[in-house]
Amino acid sequence: MNSQERVFAALERRKPDRVPMLEWSIDSKVINAIFPQCSYLDFLEKIGMDAVSMGFEHTMSGQQGDVQPGYKFKDKWGVTRVYTGEAIAYPIEGIIESKEDLKSYNPPDPDAPNALGFFPELVERFKGEKAIIWENRDTLSNPRYLRGTENLFLDYIENPKFAHEITEMALSYEIEIVKKAVKAGAEIVMLGDDYAYNYGPLISPNHFKEFVLPGLKKMVDAVHELGAYCVKHTDGNIMLILDLIIETGVDGINPIDPIAGMDIQKIKALYGNKVCIIGNIDCGDLLTNGTPEQVIKAVKTCISEASPGGGHILSSSNSIHSGVKPENFLAMVEATKKFGLYPIDANGVAE
Numbered sequence: 001m002n003s004q005e006r007v008f009a010a011l012e013r014r015k016p017d018r019v020p021m022l023e024w025s026i027d028s029k030v031i032n033a034i035f036p037q038c039s040y041l042d043f044l045e046k047i048g049m050d051a052v053s054m055g056f057e058h059t060m061s062g063q064q065g066d067v068q069p070g071y072k073f074k075d076k077w078g079v080t081r082v083y084t085g086e087a088i089a090y091p092i093e094g095i096i097e098s099k100e101d102l103k104s105y106n107p108p109d110p111d112a113p114n115a116l117g118f119f120p121e122l123v124e125r126f127k128g129e130k131a132i133i134w135e136n137r138d139t140l141s142n143p144r145y146l147r148g149t150e151n152l153f154l155d156y157i158e159n160p161k162f163a164h165e166i167t168e169m170a171l172s173y174e175i176e177i178v179k180k181a182v183k184a185g186a187e188i189v190m191l192g193d194d195y196a197y198n199y200g201p202l203i204s205p206n207h208f209k210e211f212v213l214p215g216l217k218k219m220v221d222a223v224h225e226l227g228a229y230c231v232k233h234t235d236g237n238i239m240l241i242l243d244l245i246i247e248t249g250v251d252g253i254n255p256i257d258p259i260a261g262m263d264i265q266k267i268k269a270l271y272g273n274k275v276c277i278i279g280n281i282d283c284g285d286l287l288t289n290g291t292p293e294q295v296i297k298a299v300k301t302c303i304s305e306a307s308p309g310g311g312h313i314l315s316s317s318n319s320i321h322s323g324v325k326p327e328n329f330l331a332m333v334e335a336t337k338k339f340g341l342y343p344i345d346a347n348g349v350a351e
Contacts, residue, residue, distance in 0.1 A: 003050035004187075007131035007313065011188070011229050011251045011276045015310035019303055019340030021333065022051035022133065022278070022313055024192070024233055024254070026320040027087045033326040041125055047333055050313075052126050053190065054119055055135025055181075076108040079145045086322055091145040099162060105146075107169060110176035116184055123185030133231075134186035136178055139215030140202075141193040142170035156207050163211055171215045175222050182226040189223045189230050190254070191216070195245075196236025198260040208241050217248045224249065231278065235318055236260045242267075246275050254278035255317045259285070265305035268312070276311050281332055283316040287324045292331035299335035307344045314340065 001009065001017045009016040031043045044052045069085040072092075081089035096102050109115070123132055143166045144152050155163035178189055195201055201208060216232075223230040231252035232245055237260040245253065253271070256264045256279035264280045271277070281287060281298055290298075299314070306312040314336050320329050 002128075003048075003130040004128060007050050007188075008229075010311055010313045011231075013272070013276060013309075013311035015342050017342060019307050019336055019342075019344075020050035020131075020313045021336050022049060022053070022131070022315050024053070024135070024190070024315070024319045025087055026329075027322040027324070029322045030320050030324055030326050030329055034330060041122060044126075044130070048337065049130070049333075051131040051133050051188065052122055053133035053135055054117060054122055055133075055190070055192075077142065077146060078105075094146045094148045094151075096146045096166065097151075102162070102166060102169070105169075107173045110173060110180055115177065116181060119181065119186075120184055127185055131188055132186055133188045133190050134178070134181035135190050135192055135233075136181070136219075137170070137174050138191040138193045138219045138232075139167055139171055139212050140195060142174070143167050146170065153203060153207075156203065156211055160210070167211060167215055171218065175219060178219070178223060179226060182223070182228050187228055188251075189228050190233050191219060191230065191250075192233045194236060195234040195241060196238045196260065198236055198257075200237050200239075201241050202236075205240050205244070209244065213244055213248070216245070220248045220250055231276075237262060242271070246271055250275060252276035252278050252313070254313075255315055256280040257317050258282050259317065264302060268306045272309065272311050276313060277306050278313040278315050279306070280317045281314070283318050283321060283324055287316060287320075287328045287332065290325075290328060292327050295328045295331040296335040299332055300339050303336070303340050303344060304346055307340065307342075308346050310342075 006016040006018060006020040010020050031038055031040065035043055035046055067083050069083050071083045072080060075081055078095040079091050080093035081091050083089050096105055119134065126132060147166055152163060220230045229251040231254055232250045233254045235257050253275050256262045256267055256277060258280050259282060264277060268277050281302060286294060286298055302314060
């Protein structure tokens with residue numbers, strides 16, 4: 001199998017030849033520490049990732065060249081963001097303060113020049129060899145950023161119609177940009193809105209069902225109608241809403257956050273017949289503070305718990321952020337290649 005076939009097999013809950021690997025994002029500091037002056041696309045090839053990805057965070061206005069922490073800019077939504085030294089700039093100020101603001105607001109144009117950034121270049125280079133991922137938003141993050149998290153969650157209670165209008169406006173754009181991305185060659189759409197803290201969902205299950213779930217289902221259906229796979233990425237402890245997420249028909253769930261108490265062996269046992277399990281090497285402590293030997297041990301444990309029977313893709317528990325030790329990321333990748341060869345059973349992996 002090549003990398004593309006390996007990922008597709010796992011998403012279809014079949015056994016590939018080896019446990020595939022993917023990452024939501026890889027920070028440039030880690031890239032440059034491993035392969036100095038290496039481009040993102042060259043790095044993906046050299047390191048041997050089975051899936052390659054880019055998406056919404058790469059197409060924000062203002063994200064050009066090297067910038068220093070503290071640099072502020074407005075993204076394509078008009079949301080003010082600030083660089084903190086991480087790959088993704090942090091949203092600090094919304095733009096919709098009232099119903100009047102929403103009426104006069106113009107969302108981004110999915111047909112704007114360069115709306116997909118350098119995604120076509122990624123497709124041209126890796127099509128047919130590696131699985132092509134477009135990262136996208138769904139129904140929670142953009143309304144939070146446009147309105148402000150506290151304001152939006154108050155709207156859920158005090159002004160639900162307004163909250164629905166903002167959500168539907170943002171979702172309309174996201175569906176159109178997904179259509180464009182799949183037409184350009186995306187084979188997997190990974191939806192990146194985080195739904196939870198370490199201790200549970202950001203909002204109640206009832207509010208999730210009313211304000212988030214319908215749009216998520218609409219997005220999943222749209223992706224499938226386009227002929228692509230759909231993966232849901234969300235940090236935190238999502239146990240209270242995981243049944244609802246899986247009922248939308250997503251093909252994969254990522255990253256099964258261990259710091260939040262998400263047990264990948266339990267999730268595989270409960271849902272492995274319905275969805276591909278993608279995760280979950282701890283990037284909060286282990287990849288940041290641990291040793292390569294500890295990482296190798298964690299990879300072997302993860303494979304023995306989640307990979308038997310297929311339907312598992314190994315990844316970090318969120319992303320390869322700037323705090324990850326380069327040698328630990330390398331250890332994770334090499335251990336997966338060594339110990340992730342099928343057949344695999346729950347008694348362990350081959351030495």
